[in-house]
Amino acid sequence: MHDLRTAGATPPFPAAPPPPTAGDPAPDFELVANGTATRLSSLRGSPVVLVLHNPEWDPARREQIDAFNRLLASLPAAAEQRLITVGAAHPWLELEFDTSRVALPVIRDDDGSIAQAYGVHDTPAVFVIDERGIVRWTHMGRTPPREGDIIAALTSFAARDEPRSSSWNRREFIATVLGVAASLTISPRLAVAERIAAASTAPGAARAVTLNVNGRQLRLTLEPRVSLLDALREYAGLTGTKKGCDHGQCGACTVHVDGRRTLSCLTFAMMHEGQQITTIEGLAASAGTSGNTLHPMQQAFIKHDGFQCGYCTPGQIMSASAMIHEPWGAADSDVREAMSGNICRCGAYPGIVAAIQEVRANAADGEHGQ
Amino acid sequence: MISFDYVPVDDLRAASAAGAHAHTRFIAGGTTLVDLMRLGVERPTTVIDLNVLARKDASLTAVSDLPDGRLRLGALAHMSDVAWDRRVRDRYALVSEALLLAASGQVRNMATIGGNVLQRTRCPYFRDVTQACNKRVPGSGCGAIAGRNREQAILGTSEQCIATHPSDLAVALAALDAHVHVRGTSGERVIPFTRLHVVPDAHPDRETVLRPGDVITAIDLPSGIPARSTYLKVRDRASFAFALASAAVALDVSGGTIRAARVALGGVGTKPWRSPEAERALVGKAANDAAFHAAAEAALAEARPHRDNAFKVELAKRTLVRALTEVSA
The missing domain is CATH 3.40.30.10 (Glutaredoxin)
Known part of the structure; x- marks a missing residue:
């Protein structure tokens, strides 16, 4: 040419x-x-x-x-x-x-x-x-x-x-x-x-990125600056994960990365190739439930009225469902401390604590019964 | 957010070489960097991802016993992993407590030990690119000195900067005389933790003695520290807030007399604030209220409060007295 x-x-x-x-x-x-x-x-x-x-x-x-x-x-x-x-x-x-x-x-x-x-x-x-x-x-x-x-x-x-x-x-x-x-x-x-x-x-050019989300391989074309949160919501169409503050202060964007609760707004999507990402859409399946059965934490949030407007709820549930595997004490105060990274503007905290405590108690019963 | 080049590295030497170039930043947990990039405070053209390296070299994420009794924290270990480690909880309670009182469960799962001690100040003038800040733009002035300064430092300040160092972990590490292992373009070196950070003086943009390309690879906790230690943090809300004042203390008391003491303060200094003055006021004295108050007076003797943060002088004293009281009870 x-x-x-x-x-x-x-x-x-x-x-x-x-x-x-x-x-x-x-x-x-x-x-x-x-x-x-x-x-x-x-x-x-x-x-x-x-x-x-x-x-x-x-x-x-x-x-x-x-x-x-x-x-x-x-x-x-x-x-x-x-x-x-x-x-x-x-x-x-x-x-x-x-x-x-x-x-x-x-x-x-x-x-x-x-x-x-x-x-x-x-x-x-x-x-x-x-x-x-x-x-x-x-x-x-x-x-x-x-x-x-x-x-x-x-x-x-x-x-x-x-x-x-x-x-x-x-x-x-x-x-x-x-x-x-x-x-x-x-x-x-x-x-x-x-x-x-x-x-x-050019620096920052978009390139192919493969993310494992909810057990599926997603091939996306992303610029390096795309956060994991934006990749999930804006590129993969998984809008269950919410954007609240976009600065790691509210917890609405919480997902699991290799089973650990993680703020998807404070990390770049490209950094997570090869890791298992679970969002609220895949939580029930990740726990082995099938069909239309909700994850036990989802069920408990419904039972205990752990939300009002619902915007923080996916993040609350993702955080809670990972927190129960961390070595926290048994008291309500331990739950509140462990969940302090998830803000609920409606103030549904009593229901959230009750839901988490019920799931923890049931899990403990299940372990004793085995 | 501005566009940047993303460079994952799986080799320390390559990381150092890449990081030595201008306008580069390392990323590990990302909890400080991504936040500041979104605010426009950090504007790197290249971001070097250390996480591939972390997955390849387990020593960088491990907590491991050294033969001489010290405990080595891999710099890329997550805050939560170190905080929950049984050896850390048993032998270095103040480190575990400082970590668990910092940030949130999610942030602790992401942020690393090395990144934590290098986190940037929460000073609102630093975080707002429309404001004057000598740390962000040298020579532009300081909005905080004549402005809202309730959260700012009272120790180690200068005419150019009164920004508080935000890390809790760093305060515990300063009290412990930890050591920092650094890999740079010219090899490895070890830095005493208390010499890692520098006070602002005339150059608030310089926060540590690290050079371009330096990567923190590990932090060693010494053996033989006083058996009883604690980290006490006072803040505006019960959890997930930065310290207004904090104290990391370790004491050896036998026969009612203080044999050894370690004291560092957080939330009040422009760097993690070790207080040899307080330690001198304690060692050899009876472990009682009078000695603790004397230590607190000594620790805050050089405090220089501004309009909104004078309360921190008294708050820091009371925080230190309470920490000493609890750890000697």
């Missing part, structure tokens, strides 16, 4: 076409799917949702995950397997949840040609393309679209397209996320490839 920086006054790219609007044919481009090169046009027969985003609009962020969860929930289960599998060399964000799995294939638009073809420069954009390759709905702007809008767009053209409606409905589409990480340039005059190269070597 010639050095575009020496190109003088000549713009590095030809003038960009305007973005396609409803009714326009979707510009074709090459992508790697299922390990082989193919083209967008080869996907005809199924609608495609194309999302172009820059790093600030990460598809793994919570609102995106929630949107895709709801999208997938409206599909038959088989649709999950119809997501395009992008070549292994590309980023592949796979997120597992208790009942669903969200796979977000990301194709890097390294030379900026896809963004160029779709007239996208500096804002995220969503294009809903119908099964004949016609753009049916677009969204551009800093605010993410609502998933309802995307479903509505799919539904509307599914209903209109008589010839295909009998063999196809909105539940049978390939939800494809095509990301162009770092390639939607603020200044289109800068060489896109160079910007990507700079981004991938």
Whole structure:
């Protein structure tokens, strides 16, 4: 590639076409799917949702995950397997949840040609393309679209397209996320490839991180500065762990790391590869309970009214369920001291202490009985 | 939070070399560093993670008996592991108590021994980047001296800084004459604990004698310390608060006479405040109220209170008297 920086006054790219609007044919481009090169046009027969985003609009962020969860929930289960599998060399964000799995294939638009073809420069954009390759709905702007809008767009053209409606409905589409990480340039005059190269070597660049959360391997793409708390809430979609003070003073963010209670706000996610992380979502399973049975500490909090508004409760329960394995004395005052890192603004402390003491007593009985 | 480069290391030599560069910070438990980075007080461009090293080299996280009777605390051992260790509880009660009276259960599970003694002050002017602070920005002034200074120090202060050293553990270690093992770019060395920290004088940004690239690898607790010891901490609430005043004391009393004494104060000094004056006032005296009060007067003789923290002079005296009374009972 010639050095575009020496190109003088000549713009590095030809003038960009305007973005396609409803009714326009979707510009074709090459992508790697299922390990082989193919083209967008080869996907005809199924609608495609194309999302172009820059790093600030990460598809793994919570609102995106929630949107895709709801999208997938409206599909038959088989649709999950119809997501395009992008070549292994590309980023592949796979997120597992208790009942669903969200796979977000990301194709890097390294030379900026896809963004160029779709007239996208500096804002995220969503294009809903119908099964004949016609753009049916677009969204551009800093605010993410609502998933309802995307479903509505799919539904509307599914209903209109008589010839295909009998063999196809909105539940049978390939939800494809095509990301162009770092390639939607603020200044289109800068060489896109160079910007990507700079981004991938810059200090603090995001990289793949595998976290074991609640017994599942989560592959996330995170910058070093992402706290374990933010990784859980904003990237993995596990919002049971709460953000209170974000400074280690309230305990709302308490999780277990290798069985020990830990403040997820005061540690970076990257530091915990290879460790077992348990959140409130996985607490019951970690104790060996199955189905819909709650952890004994959860049950005790309910029984003893150990909460009012509930915001501190996940942290209280995670802290309590680890504290009972620490060598504290038997008195209520020991419980209060041991739990002093968890603040409850509603003042549910008497119920919290009672719940913990009951679980400790039951555990002691169980040990005596063995 | 600003962006930074994350560098995990699994080798001490590599850690020292990496840490010797400007704008780097080591991270172990992270309970101080992450907090201060989120506040914008700490702005490293590179964060060097010592936890991989800790998992690889067990000696860095172990509590181990030395042949001569000393006890070695691995610098990357967590506060909770050291606090609950049977040998620490039996032989160094003041260390166990200082640890268990500090922070919260979660923080103690994360924070390490080495990190604990290097934690930064809780002075609100240091933690607020919109305020003047000679420790954070040398030459910018001190907001606390003419401002709100109820929590600030009364011993070891200077015209530039009155920030209190926040560690409880460090006060116990100062009383014990512990030793600090340091690995630096030019090899290993041992520093007496009481010489690890420095008073602010004209350079409050300098808090210890450590040099760039230095990693604390272990802290040794001496043998033969007075048998009875305690750490007494007084604070605004019953738990999870920094000391307004604290006392780490150890006494040997036989036949009603004090044979040996160790005294250090917390919550009142710009560094963990060992008090040889108080010790001299105790040794050879009868273990009674008069001796304890004389020790307290000696310990606080040089106190320099400011507008809001004059109460600390009397509070520290009473804290020390009560600790001495309890440990000699």
